[in-house]
Amino acid sequence: MIEEIYKKIKHFEEDELTGDFFGTIKYIPFQKGFGRILNEFLKEKEKQKFKKAKEILETFGTNVEFIFWNKQNGKRKYTKGEDAIEPDVLIVDENENAILIEVKYISGPSDGGTEEKKQINREKNFLNSNFQGKNTLFLYIGDIWQCTKIERSEEIENIITITWSDITEILKNILKPNDIEDNYIEFIFEDILSFLRVKGFEKFKGFRTEIEDMNVYDNYFYQYGEEK
Secondary structure (H helix, E strand, O other): OHHHHOOOOOOOOHHHHHHHHHHHHOOOOHHHOHHHHHHHHHOOOOOHHHHHHHHHHHOOOOOOEEEEOOEEOOEEOOOOOOOOOOOOEEEEOOOOOEEEEEEOOOOOOOOOOHHHHHHHHHHHHHHHHHOOOOOEEEEEEEOHHHHHHHHHOOOOOOOEEEEHHHHHHHHHHHHOOOOOOOHHHHHHHHHHHHHHHHOOOOOOOOOOOOOOOOOOOHHHOOOOOOOO
């Protein structure tokens, strides 16, 4: 991640983005790190699925494990259901409450088509098989177009979609008051925010200039075909 922040290297892979973002934020206690980002995203939303997601987050304990591609120490962690499933990230607490995260990044447009629905349904079945009777949440992180298509797909329900731009803005707002008690948490958030900005996830705020009292006159411009 540091190489990208300082523009020494550039990657365009989902696994790299997954590893850099979640591999860093996992070192912050869940409720102060990724859990806080999710709560900030959900707090103003009133749909039933968002209210349910808030309730699920409140049940998460303090001993939280991040499992990448369903492998831990080189071995598959959960194997019930369809063994071929390798969710990008599983966040599991000591009570086996779980968040399954599907990460998308420059992987082509998401149209909610047959293959995508199959993948999401397999991951839903994976959650149901391995965490039966537990509190579970399915989180889909992508760009605005991918998330919008998922939200509009009638056959894909109860999935929380959040864009990378949403996460970037939330981090900016968290850091703005400068009231984070633990310095190391602030340092990690700042690095993650710098990384997301380098990846191009900052929302476009419109054109603006820092030049005061700038006057623009017609004679500054030349139209092709007229005499200079």
